Amino acid sequence: MTLISKKIEFTCHPFSVERLDLKDGPHPYYRLISADWVTVAAITKEKKLVLVEQFRAGAFEHTLEAPGGIVDPGEDPMIAIQRELEEETGYVSQIWQPLYSINPNPALNNNRIHLFLAKECYLNDPRQRFPDAAEEINVHLIDWAKVQEEVFAGRINHALSALCFLSAKTVLGTDL
Amino acid sequence: MTLISKKIEFTCHPFSVERLDLKDGPHPYYRLISADWVTVAAITKEKKLVLVEQFRAGAFEHTLEAPGGIVDPGEDPMIAIQRELEEETGYVSQIWQPLYSINPNPALNNNRIHLFLAKECYLNDPRQRFPDAAEEINVHLIDWAKVQEEVFAGRINHALSALCFLSAKTVLGTDL
Numbered sequence: 001m002t003l004i005s006k007k008i009e010f011t012c013h014p015f016s017v018e019r020l021d022l023k024d025g026p027h028p029y030y031r032l033i034s035a036d037w038v039t040v041a042a043i044t045k046e047k048k049l050v051l052v053e054q055f056r057a058g059a060f061e062h063t064l065e066a067p068g069g070i071v072d073p074g075e076d077p078m079i080a081i082q083r084e085l086e087e088e089t090g091y092v093s094q095i096w097q098p099l100y101s102i103n104p105n106p107a108l109n110n111n112r113i114h115l116f117l118a119k120e121c122y123l124n125d126p127r128q129r130f131p132d133a134a135e136e137i138n139v140h141l142i143d144w145a146k147v148q149e150e151v152f153a154g155r156i157n158h159a160l161s162a163l164c165f166l167s168a169k170t171v172l173g174t175d176l
Numbered sequence: 177m178t179l180i181s182k183k184i185e186f187t188c189h190p191f192s193v194e195r196l197d198l199k200d201g202p203h204p205y206y207r208l209i210s211a212d213w214v215t216v217a218a219i220t221k222e223k224k225l226v227l228v229e230q231f232r233a234g235a236f237e238h239t240l241e242a243p244g245g246i247v248d249p250g251e252d253p254m255i256a257i258q259r260e261l262e263e264e265t266g267y268v269s270q271i272w273q274p275l276y277s278i279n280p281n282p283a284l285n286n287n288r289i290h291l292f293l294a295k296e297c298y299l300n301d302p303r304q305r306f307p308d309a310a311e312e313i314n315v316h317l318i319d320w321a322k323v324q325e326e327v328f329a330g331r332i333n334h335a336l337s338a339l340c341f342l343s344a345k346t347v348l349g350t351d352l
Contacts (some may be wrong), residue, residue, distance in 0.1 A: 008221030
């Protein structure tokens, strides 16, 4: 595909919409431009999965999902997810493992989400928890052994969180 | 959260951007309004996974991903995915199983993606394959046994496809 022109047609927080005109394209394409995202399957020493509950405007509901967020400009994704986990939940880990990076939806998104596994998480000094002013976050723990059941039952209404959890399950198998 | 007002601020194919102003919100939220999506882990009688390769403007590359598409207004998601599988690949199945439905990204999307498993797929009369004019699609088969490896290696650059495959793996285990 040969690009003829591209133009940002709409900008808001936290994305822009870009129009692409292609030489061989049957019509203009529109895509979302945004920074990369990070998310984590954070599992405690007690084999519980750390989840956050927060209002999400897309779904217009409070969702239960993996901790995560946006990678700052120039930031290493591993640093970003360590920061987000602690800011959102107060949990930290000394055992971090990158899983892989993937496009959230290549029909629509230009960015990538970086998936991580954090084992043996523990609650740091609770004073370290300082979500952004915009975020009202509640922390929940569920049994890691039941995560597949929770996903299939629709209680984790976030495809990228679900992908992170099933990917971590693939890595861990029945080891954990 | 109490909604004060909402307004479509940008429209293109295949989504609109809606602005939401909330009583307790620290700032306006923007979300994507679109129809529901469907996708499938389609596995042949020979235990191969049916993939499609096509240009995706978001990632600006040709991706290898699950067959799928958009649910037409009033259409049953099961009918939509059976239609998409046959249109895009020529494959059909008599053994369909809904996995679950989930929000692609509740921070951003208002819609849902419906995930399916189709077993013992076979190539129907090839004349039945008729992708939309806009779609230039190549069909690939990979070993179902290797799908996790392909996801982790980054060769399936589509989080929603990857989720569908790992979810199907969860259901099937080592049975298939």
